[in-house]
Amino acid sequence: MTDQTPTLADLAEVLAQTAFLKPYGFTVEACAPGSCTLRVPFDPALERPGGIVSGMTLMGAADVAMWLAIMTRRGTREHWVTSDMKTAFLRSARQEDVLCTASVLKLGHRSAYGTAECRGATSGLLAHHVLTYAKVDPGRTG
Amino acid sequence: MTDQTPTLADLAEVLAQTAFLKPYGFTVEACAPGSCTLRVPFDPALERPGGIVSGMTLMGAADVAMWLAIMTRRGTREHWVTSDMKTAFLRSARQEDVLCTASVLKLGHRSAYGTAECRGATSGLLAHHVLTYAKVDPGRTG
Amino acid sequence: MTDQTPTLADLAEVLAQTAFLKPYGFTVEACAPGSCTLRVPFDPALERPGGIVSGMTLMGAADVAMWLAIMTRRGTREHWVTSDMKTAFLRSARQEDVLCTASVLKLGHRSAYGTAECRGATSGLLAHHVLTYAKVDPGRTG
Amino acid sequence: MTDQTPTLADLAEVLAQTAFLKPYGFTVEACAPGSCTLRVPFDPALERPGGIVSGMTLMGAADVAMWLAIMTRRGTREHWVTSDMKTAFLRSARQEDVLCTASVLKLGHRSAYGTAECRGATSGLLAHHVLTYAKVDPGRTG
Numbered sequence: 001m002t003d004q005t006p007t008l009a010d011l012a013e014v015l016a017q018t019a020f021l022k023p024y025g026f027t028v029e030a031c032a033p034g035s036c037t038l039r040v041p042f043d044p045a046l047e048r049p050g051g052i053v054s055g056m057t058l059m060g061a062a063d064v065a066m067w068l069a070i071m072t073r074r075g076t077r078e079h080w081v082t083s084d085m086k087t088a089f090l091r092s093a094r095q096e097d098v099l100c101t102a103s104v105l106k107l108g109h110r111s112a113y114g115t116a117e118c119r120g121a122t123s124g125l126l127a128h129h130v131l132t133y134a135k136v137d138p139g140r141t142g
Numbered sequence: 143m144t145d146q147t148p149t150l151a152d153l154a155e156v157l158a159q160t161a162f163l164k165p166y167g168f169t170v171e172a173c174a175p176g177s178c179t180l181r182v183p184f185d186p187a188l189e190r191p192g193g194i195v196s197g198m199t200l201m202g203a204a205d206v207a208m209w210l211a212i213m214t215r216r217g218t219r220e221h222w223v224t225s226d227m228k229t230a231f232l233r234s235a236r237q238e239d240v241l242c243t244a245s246v247l248k249l250g251h252r253s254a255y256g257t258a259e260c261r262g263a264t265s266g267l268l269a270h271h272v273l274t275y276a277k278v279d280p281g282r283t284g
Numbered sequence: 285m286t287d288q289t290p291t292l293a294d295l296a297e298v299l300a301q302t303a304f305l306k307p308y309g310f311t312v313e314a315c316a317p318g319s320c321t322l323r324v325p326f327d328p329a330l331e332r333p334g335g336i337v338s339g340m341t342l343m344g345a346a347d348v349a350m351w352l353a354i355m356t357r358r359g360t361r362e363h364w365v366t367s368d369m370k371t372a373f374l375r376s377a378r379q380e381d382v383l384c385t386a387s388v389l390k391l392g393h394r395s396a397y398g399t400a401e402c403r404g405a406t407s408g409l410l411a412h413h414v415l416t417y418a419k420v421d422p423g424r425t426g
Numbered sequence: 427m428t429d430q431t432p433t434l435a436d437l438a439e440v441l442a443q444t445a446f447l448k449p450y451g452f453t454v455e456a457c458a459p460g461s462c463t464l465r466v467p468f469d470p471a472l473e474r475p476g477g478i479v480s481g482m483t484l485m486g487a488a489d490v491a492m493w494l495a496i497m498t499r500r501g502t503r504e505h506w507v508t509s510d511m512k513t514a515f516l517r518s519a520r521q522e523d524v525l526c527t528a529s530v531l532k533l534g535h536r537s538a539y540g541t542a543e544c545r546g547a548t549s550g551l552l553a554h555h556v557l558t559y560a561k562v563d564p565g566r567t568g
Contacts, residue, residue, distance in 0.1 A: 020187065020196050023165065045162065054162050055224050056202045063197060082197050084510060084558065086228035086370055088397050088414065090390045105412060106374045113372050113412065115399070128389055128397065130372065130414055132510065226368060226416065228512055230539050230556065232532045247554055248516045255514050255554065257541070270531055270539065272514065272556055274368065304471065304480055307449065329446065338446050339489060339508050344482045366481050370512035 006076050011036065011068045014076055024060055028068065029099060034107075036069040040098040040118075053093035053120075055127070058100070062087065062116035062129040065102035070112050070133055073104060080112065084132040093120040102131070110135050148218050153178065153210045156218055166202055170210065171241060176249075178210040182240040182260075195235035195262075197269070200242070204229065204258035204271040207244035212254050212275055215246060222254065226274040235262040244273070252277050290360050295320065295352045298360055308344055312352065313383060318391075320353040324382040324402075337377040337404075339411070342384070346371065346400035346413040349386035354396050354417055357388060364396065368416040377404040386415070394419050432502050437462065437494045440502055450486055454494065455525060460533075462495040466524040466544075479519035479546075481553075484526070488513065488542035488555040491528035496538050496559055499530060506538065510558040519546040528557070536561050 006014075012028045015021065023045075030037040040053070040061050063082055070080050102116040116129040148156075154170045157163065165187075172179040182195070182203045205224055212222050244258040258271040290298075296312045299305065307329075314321040324337070324345045347366055354364050386400040400413040432440075438454045441447065449471075456463040466479070466487045489508055496506050528542040542555040 055205060055227070056162075056198060059201055059227075060198045081234075082231055084228070084230050085197070085201075086226070086414065086512065088226050088416065089224055090397060092223075106409060113374060115412075125390060128399075128414070130370065130412070132372065228370065228556065230558065232539060248551060255516060257554075267531060270541075270556070272512065272554070274514065304482075339511070340446075340482060340486045343485055343511075347481060365518075366515055368512070368514050369481070369485075370510070372510050373508055376507075 004075060005033070006071055010076060011071060014068065014071065015064070021060070021064060024057060026061060026064060031068065031072050033072050034069060034104040035101060036065050036072060037099055037101040038065045038068075040100060042095055042097050053098060055087070055089055058089070058093075058098065058118045058127045059085070059087050059129070061098065061100035061118060062102060062127070062131065065100045065116050066104075066114055066131045066133065069102040069104050069114060070107070073107055079136040079138075080133045081136055082131060083111070083134040086130050088128045089126070090128060091120070091123050091126050093118075093123055093126050096121045096123065098126065146217060147175070148213055152218060153213060156210065156213065157206070163202070163206060166199060168203060168206055173210065173214050175214050176211060176246040177243060178207050178214060179241055179243040180207045180210075182242060184237055184239050195240060197229070197231055200231070200235075200240065200260045200269045201227070201229050201271070203240065203242035203260060204244060204269070204273065207242045207258050208246075208256055208273045208275060211244040211246050211256060212249070215249055221278040222275045223278055224273060225253070225276040228272050230270045231268070232270060233262070233265050233268050235260075235265055235268045238263045238265065240268060288359060289317070290355055294360060295355060298352065298355065299348070305344070305348060308341060310345060310348055315352065315356050317356050318353060318388040319385060320349050320356060321383055321385040322349045322352075324384060326379055326381050337382060339371070339373055342373070342377075342382065342402045342411045343369070343371050343413070345382065345384035345402060346386060346411070346415065349384045349400050350388075350398055350415045350417065353386040353388050353398060354391070357391055363420040363422075364417045365420055366415060367395070367418040370414050372412045373410070374412060375404070375407050375410050377402075377407055377410045380405045380407065382410060430501060431459070432497055436502060437497060440494065440497065441490070447486070447490060450483060452487060452490055457494065457498050459498050460495060460530040461527060462491050462498060463525055463527040464491045464494075466526060468521055468523050479524060481513070481515055484515070484519075484524065484544045484553045485511070485513050485555070487524065487526035487544060488528060488553070488557065491526045491542050492530075492540055492557045492559065495528040495530050495540060496533070499533055505562040505564075506559045507562055508557060509537070509560040512556050514554045515552070516554060517546070517549050517552050519544075519549055519552045522547045522549065524552060
């Protein structure tokens with residue numbers, strides 16, 4: 001990992017090393033200073049009853065996209081954790097890939113705030129999220 | 143499924159029939175009119191880096207606990223979906239079971255609002271959630 | 285009032301007729317389909333201890349800006365009320381006018397969702413808001 | 427002000443010294459370690475069109491009740507400010523006093539989290555709030 005501005009390949013590597021996210025199949029689609037876009041490939045295994053992409057999948061994508069968006073500004077070495085997250089579910093995604101873009105609106109030394117949007121390739125805006133992250137000091141583990 | 147007040151066994155059956163939740167291993171611990179408690183068994187596969195239970199697992203538990211809590215008042219036949227959910231992550235859970243209790247604070251014909259708390263067997267309050275659910279009319283699919 | 289697309293003057297008239305908002309001195313600065321910007325003139329009477337603009341003033345501005353933003357799409361005759369509102373306070377405003385812009389992200393027949401930002405002339409982004417409005421049916425009063 | 431556990435009279439004094447809250451007429455009804463109840467007397471001047479108590483009044487009551495609830499645990503000398511607040515408006519209050527009770531769920535050295543409920547004397551639960559407060563370090567002003 002690095003203190004320098006990470007590339008898309010660096011963020012993809014972070015994602016690949018995070019075992020508990022493997023089942024979701026997220027990939028890094030794009031990044032820029034302060035933002036990151038993930039692709040959530042369509043997978044019947046992530047469907048809710050009725051054939052819609054589960055809300056947990058959308059929340060997970062938003063959470064991870066913001067985590068990586070913070071790294072675009074702070075590097076990959078610091079330890080940031082979600083402290084607060086709100087999701088509005090606006091439409092259902094059906095049998096389509098979802099793109100989730102997170103944007104940092106304010107970045108402080110100890111906290112970060114931003115928004116994320118999940119969009120379906122054909123359905124448009126599926127969910128809107130606001131997230132607060134907190135930086136965990138070295139030496140603390142929580 | 144039934145229009146009558148579901149028993150704990152009825153709610154357990156709903157959970158068992160929901161395929162995408164299988165990986166989480168949630169079980170119904172208790173229910174009463176307007177509330178439901180789930181157990182989230184400790185599972186290393188659900189850990190985040192650092193050995194803590196992932197936020198997605200806690201959010202998933204809260205979402206499902208509220209879904210079942212609404213059923214305790216409205217039966218298992220209606221179709222309710224999450225429209226809004228906010229989570230405050232207060233502490234990290236470590237290598238312990240988590241209990242998540244959801245309580246309905248207001249139940250209308252078309253929307254329901256309530257809170258959920260995730261507690262670790264030894265850590266105390268881990269996360270606090272507020273959720274809004276909307277009833278999907280028969281004939282609609284979203 | 286009118287079912288047609290309201291002009292800035294129409295929205296200013298709605299604001300002028302809303303007695304309980306008078307103390308805040310909000311004025312309509314701009315509008316477009318799906319968005320509305322209010323000006324909150326600096327007023328020492330709205331200060332919190334320490335000389336900062338009170339959070340209630342920022343929340344009030346966001347709430348009203350969204351109300352008017354919905355009118356830009358739905359006219360001024362329907363009755364929409366706030367059903368949910370979340371505010372992140374990011375910086376303090378000091379002795380300066382505040383501009384608050386609300387944008388509708390999703391507008392349905394019965395509910396609307398959007399964001400609002402309060403910005404200080406010199407301080408930048410002060411607060412970020414997400415709001416859900418519900419349409420009250422004719423004949424109901426709540 | 428004092429570092430010791432404040433009495434109801436101490437909290438009433440804090441309220442009386444906060445000029446910008448005067449128009450609301452809030453009074454301290456009760457307090458205990460970690461909680462505080464405010465009374466919002468009915469006042470036609472705080473009504474929204476249609477004769478209902480304005481949402482801003484309810485949000486203001488919740489914000490202040492939490493501020494005082496934190497003081498019951500931390501004394502009246504520290505400087506705590508609202509960093510995040512979410513309100514669900516559940517029912518309309520009509521021509522009645524409102525009681526707002528805030529409860530601290532987690533209190534850390536730098537942040538506090540809790541809930542508040544606004545109840546009408548006859549209407550029941552009007553609004554449910556979740557709030558995060560942050561401690562401002564001495565020497566900083568924002």
